[in-house]
Amino acid sequence: MDWLRSLTRQETTHSRFVGMLFLTVLTLVITIFLPPVADSELAGGAAIAIVVLGLSWLTGWSGQISLGNSGFMAVGAYAAGIWAHHHASTPLVFTLFLALVVGGISGLIIAVPSTRLRGPYLAGMTLAFSAAVTPIAQNFTSMTGGEGGLFFNSLATPKWFLHFFSGPYAAINASAQWSADLAVVVAGVMFFFMANLFHSRTGRAMRLVRDNDVAAELMGVNLARARTSAFVVSAAFAGLGGALYSLLQASVRPETFPIGLSITLLTLMVLGGIGTLSGAVIGGIIYAFSENLVAHVNSLTGVNPVSNVGANMQGMIFSVLLILTMLFAPRGIVSLKYPLQRLFRARPLSRGAKEVH
Amino acid sequence: MIRVEGLSVNYGAVRALRDVSFDAPSGQITAVLGANGAGKTTLLRTISGLVSPQSGAIFLDDFSLLGVATEKIARRGVGHVPEGRGVIQELTVEQNLRLGALASKVNLAEGLEQQYARFPILGDRRKRYCSTLSGGERQMLAMARALIANPEVLLLDEPSLGLAPQVTSQLMRTIRQLCDSQNLTVILVEQNAKSALRIAHQALVLHLGSVAAIGDAASVAADEDLKRYYLGVVVT
Amino acid sequence: MHNIFAGLSQGIIYSLVALSLVIIWQSTHVLNFAQGAMAMIATYIGMTEIDRGVGYWWCVIISVMVGMALGGVTERVLIRPLYGKPEINPIVVMVGFLGFLEALAAAIWTSTTRNIAEPFSQIYFKSNGHLVFLSSFVIFQIVLAIVIMLSVAALFRFTKLGLQLRASALAPEVSRLLGVRVSRMLTIGWILSAGVGAIAAVIIASGNFGLFPTNMDGIFVASFIAAAVGGLESPLGAVAGGLIIGLGEQFILAYWSPDVAPLGGIIILVIALMIRPQGLFTKTTIRRV
Numbered sequence: 088m089d090w091l092r093s094l095t096r097q098e099t100t101h102s103r104f105v106g107m108l109f110l111t112v113l114t115l116v117i118t119i120f121l122p123p124v125a126d127s128e129l130a131g132g133a134a135i136a137i138v139v140l141g142l143s144w145l146t147g148w149s150g151q152i153s154l155g156n157s158g159f160m161a162v163g164a165y166a167a168g169i170w171a172h173h174h175a176s177t178p179l180v181f182t183l184f185l186a187l188v189v190g191g192i193s194g195l196i197i198a199v200p201s202t203r204l205r206g207p208y209l210a211g212m213t214l215a216f217s218a219a220v221t222p223i224a225q226n227f228t229s230m231t232g233g234e235g236g237l238f239f240n241s242l243a244t245p246k247w248f249l250h251f252f253s254g255p256y257a258a259i260n261a262s263a264q265w266s267a268d269l270a271v272v273v274a275g276v277m278f279f280f281m282a283n284l285f286h287s288r289t290g291r292a293m294r295l296v297r298d299n300d301v302a303a304e305l306m307g308v309n310l311a312r313a314r315t316s317a318f319v320v321s322a323a324f325a326g327l328g329g330a331l332y333s334l335l336q337a338s339v340r341p342e343t344f345p346i347g348l349s350i351t352l353l354t355l356m357v358l359g360g361i362g363t364l365s366g367a368v369i370g371g372i373i374y375a376f377s378e379n380l381v382a383h384v385n386s387l388t389g390v391n392p393v394s395n396v397g398a399n400m401q402g403m404i405f406s407v408l409l410i411l412t413m414l415f416a417p418r419g420i421v422s423l424k425y426p427l428q429r430l431f432r433a434r435p436l437s438r439g440a441k442e443v444h
Numbered sequence: 445m446i447r448v449e450g451l452s453v454n455y456g457a458v459r460a461l462r463d464v465s466f467d468a469p470s471g472q473i474t475a476v477l478g479a480n481g482a483g484k485t486t487l488l489r490t491i492s493g494l495v496s497p498q499s500g501a502i503f504l505d506d507f508s509l510l511g512v513a514t515e516k517i518a519r520r521g522v523g524h525v526p527e528g529r530g531v532i533q534e535l536t537v538e539q540n541l542r543l544g545a546l547a548s549k550v551n552l553a554e555g556l557e558q559q560y561a562r563f564p565i566l567g568d569r570r571k572r573y574c575s576t577l578s579g580g581e582r583q584m585l586a587m588a589r590a591l592i593a594n595p596e597v598l599l600l601d602e603p604s605l606g607l608a609p610q611v612t613s614q615l616m617r618t619i620r621q622l623c624d625s626q627n628l629t630v631i632l633v634e635q636n637a638k639s640a641l642r643i644a645h646q647a648l649v650l651h652l653g654s655v656a657a658i659g660d661a662a663s664v665a666a667d668e669d670l671k672r673y674y675l676g677v678v679v680t
Numbered sequence: 681m682h683n684i685f686a687g688l689s690q691g692i693i694y695s696l697v698a699l700s701l702v703i704i705w706q707s708t709h710v711l712n713f714a715q716g717a718m719a720m721i722a723t724y725i726g727m728t729e730i731d732r733g734v735g736y737w738w739c740v741i742i743s744v745m746v747g748m749a750l751g752g753v754t755e756r757v758l759i760r761p762l763y764g765k766p767e768i769n770p771i772v773v774m775v776g777f778l779g780f781l782e783a784l785a786a787a788i789w790t791s792t793t794r795n796i797a798e799p800f801s802q803i804y805f806k807s808n809g810h811l812v813f814l815s816s817f818v819i820f821q822i823v824l825a826i827v828i829m830l831s832v833a834a835l836f837r838f839t840k841l842g843l844q845l846r847a848s849a850l851a852p853e854v855s856r857l858l859g860v861r862v863s864r865m866l867t868i869g870w871i872l873s874a875g876v877g878a879i880a881a882v883i884i885a886s887g888n889f890g891l892f893p894t895n896m897d898g899i900f901v902a903s904f905i906a907a908a909v910g911g912l913e914s915p916l917g918a919v920a921g922g923l924i925i926g927l928g929e930q931f932i933l934a935y936w937s938p939d940v941a942p943l944g945g946i947i948i949l950v951i952a953l954m955i956r957p958q959g960l961f962t963k964t965t966i967r968r969v
Contacts, residue, residue: 152768154775200950207711207912210771211904212949214713218901219943346897350779353772402783409776413769414761492857518859530854532847543847546840547859589858 103282111275115268123256123263127335128375130263133270134332136371137277139356140364141324144281145317147362153318155197155213156325157348158220163190163326164333164343165224168237171334182334183273183327190326191319198318217349224341238338266335273331274371277324282364289316347402354409377401445470445629446491446597451500453486453653460486462654464500468646470596473623473630475640475661477674478650484633485527487650488599491631492524493517504597519547523595527602529586533575537566537585540574544589559588580611591622597629598622604636612636616643637674641665649673683930689818691926692825696880697896697903698910698918699829700873705912706849707869709767710759711904713774716896717781718754718874719881722747724789726878727796727885736799736886744878751874755867785893793890821883828879829919832872836915845869902929905945909952924948 118126142156163186171182201212244258244265252261284290292313333339355374360366373380381401384390390397446468453461461483468474476484489495491502493514502509509517518524532540538556545555560567563584569577577585583603590598600619604612620643623630634640641647647664649657651673657664664670697715704712712718726743730736758777762770800816836842847855848865856862884899885891906925910917925948932944 146768152771207705207767207771208908210713210768210775211711211901211908212946215901215905215946215949218897219946223943347779347782350775353775354779357772396787399783399787403780403787406776406779406783410758410773410780413773413776414758494853494856514856515859515861518857524857526854526857530851530857532851532854534850535843535846539843542840543843543855543860544858546844593859 100283103279103286107275107279107282110278111271114271114275118264118267118271121267123260126263126267128378130267130270130335131332132371132373132375133267133274134328134335134371135352135355135374136328136367137274137331138325138328139352139359139370140277140281140367141321141328142352142356143359143362143364143367144284144324145321146356151314151317152210152353153213153321154210154346154349154353155216156321156352157344157346158213158217159190159193159322159325160329160332160348161220161224161339161344162193162322162329163187164329164339165237166190166326167330168333168339172237179269179334183330186330187323187327190329191323193326194319194322195315197322198315201318214346214349217344217346221341221345237340270331270335273327277327278364278367281324284320285364289313350409351405354405354412357409357412377405380404445505446631447501447503448487448491449501449503451487451490451502452498453483453490453495454498455486460653461490461497462652464650464653464655466648466655466658468597468629468631470629471623471627472645473620473632473643475637475644475647476631476633476650477637477640477647477664478656479674480635481652482650482673483653484650485601486653488524488526488601488631488633491517491599492522515547518593521548521594521596522599523590523593523597524599525586525590525601525603527605529582531574531577531582531585531589533573536571536573537577538570540585540589541566541570541592544592548593550592550594555592555594559592562591563588579606580608580615583607583611583615587618594626595628597631599631599633601633602635603632604634604639612639616640619643635674638665683934684927685814685818687927687930688923689814689821689926690929691906691923692822693880693883693899693922694903694906694925695919695922696825696828696883697877697899698907698922699832699915700876700880701903701907702912702915702918703832703869703873703876705907706915707845707873708755708759708770708849708866710770710774711912712873713771713900714754714777714781715873715877716881716900716903717778717785718750719747719877720891720893720896721781721785722750722874722878723881723885723891724785726882727794727891728789730796736796740879740882743882744875747878747881748871748875751870751872751877752867754874755870759870760863782893789893791893793892793895794885795890796886798886817887821887824879824883828876832876833915835872841868845872902926902945905949909949 118129121129138156138160142153145151145153166189167182167186170177170185197213197216201209244261248265249257249261252258252264254260329344333343336343351374352370355370356366358366358373359369378401381404384404385397385400390400448467449465451461451464452459464483464487466474476487478484486495490497491509493509493512493516497510504517504520504522507520509522512520532543535543541556541559542552545552560570565581566584566588569581574582574585587600587603603615603619607615616639619630619632622628632640632644641661641664644661647657647659647661648655649664649670656673657667657670697719701712701715704710704715722743725746726739726741729739729742734742754777758773759770762773798817800820804815834842836846844855844860845865845868847858847860848862849869852862855865880899881896884895889895902925903922906921907918908921909924910919910921912918925945928948929944932947
């Protein structure tokens, strides 16, 4: 059973690869059994999970807070969108790669002046960036299609896939399934890269910077470079995630990426657990099914979903969740299991034995 | 006076103070000696309420100081000059003094005059920002700041730290003068045992958080065996 | 020429909010991301009283009082539990609070813009037949802002309370040893800051911009940049920063292109960073190793 254990610990690239492959295939299988609506939501969740992963890298492993990811999502989405709009036949991989690169570059541009900024300054700078994105998108109409946005169709279901579906809703089902599968595979690939990054020398340096930057500097870690690269990675991930998100919706509009989205991303990351791969997955899942969640809450409390209260319920729930999590379980839902464990732990066998936590 | 009974303080799993008991009478200087990590600073911080003890009692005359907020303890007349002096660099000399006077019912103008008379250098530098002061001047300011509130008790944590020997002697003499003239209860934590023992009335030697010895200053100074606790050397 | 007044009048609002951010930063080392939103809610609560026939000036007072109360409660309930924890925790909590307040406002009062009946005329004056961006209201705005800023400065400089507030921020433990009620000072810092923010929000709501749940977002961002440019440690810097940003925005609008205006704040921030690459801290901070 040793090999299984080493798989879960993910210490070698090989084991990481196998692990990711396993999880991806598992998820794909699950999508087959889900209804098309759930598949679409899951696809969206996968895209968001990628963005949260990037954010987690930045926050969890280099301790910086960024509210800029909705902005980077927009950059990636528009890059992909503008390209797809004009070159509809480009393979998906290329478009996504383009978004990744553009996202990374924009991250670099923002990062260079930001590296010397700490905590609040950086957060504010990134907030300013995200806040500017929507109006800019609205203004540069010629490129971005202004208010109306751009439309494209890169995720057309290939013919060979359609064969698996039959019945009156074949096309829709196939399309939903295809989108979900694509999204999951892309997410799997990105998670694989991130896992490698985490265990690499860069990752270790990153964690050192987070915990004690003076010591890190003494050991030769170039602080500015480490922070910049963390930023660029997170922006690249956000760009790709944003592009995927927009491709799934077949459109990109200025309103798709408001500041509120950055706050939501933060919430998802915190809920899932900052700085963990599984946390990003949890975040994505929560996002995927948040609409259902909110609808449930609405029906439980008897609120009309179309009323003012109803429409803002999602915003309120998420933000309250963020506050509560930060106050009581800042390491995410996963960390709640420790106090719970303590409640159920058996009494010590001998009196006077001290419990060491 | 200050009475400490059976005081024990833990920092997590580390026992900083074990069952420490002593009396610091009014009008006398009680020197607290010991190596680094012996618990000297912890003792002062606990008296001032910055640290909560696991067990024990602390009395200011008849009043129990346990569980009382630090600022309240200060207002009751316990002046504390912390390790490193705690002079607020971003403020001027006078502002630091004003701050010291705030908590007491002392007349500010009178208090300032008194301290400037006692420490003329501070008077000269009153509008200067504290970042421009020398170590000795900062020590003077820290003391003046504590004294301006007319405290009953003075807790001093390593006042000679970083000061030249001459300045240290002057400082010690000043402390003794103040103690005598104002009938203060002084608890003086010092690494510089020789200087401290010269002006102290009684001495408490701490070793790894416990009381290794307590007695009048002259006896403690003469005791060669005790030297290994606060000098870190075995004197043969 | 007329742009200068527009820049100054807008800039002075940024200065006010920037000042409130600096007060909180100095007292508790938290950047209150929800500052604008808190002020917005206070304005809603106060200003909707106008519908019930309460006079404008009473509503202003109510808004400021509500704002201050909200500031104090927020510090106690949300920030207090987080002392000693990593610096980003309160930032994140405040971001969440921001989202919550905006959603709450939209839920209760809808997102439609409200225009409050203005106390002073908003009609711009004319000079030689040209429109000057100056109206009675703008004059009121500038005067009120200046009065508030001077009052705050006087408070910090000349009063016992001000000295205690500063000391509590600079050296909390030492201050406690001197008998200062530090935790009370922290709360007072938040209360004061929230009051200043509320005044800024009231002015904004009464002006052309109007009152809607996200009306303080852009202003918060610009004010934050103003505080950053001026130095979060320096109230005077914050005020100067606000004016710089206000004027800078006008500059970009007039001489570059209105399309780029949203990036104006960032551009100014980047330029400021290039001029002072040591990272916008006005005083060198000693790193304790």
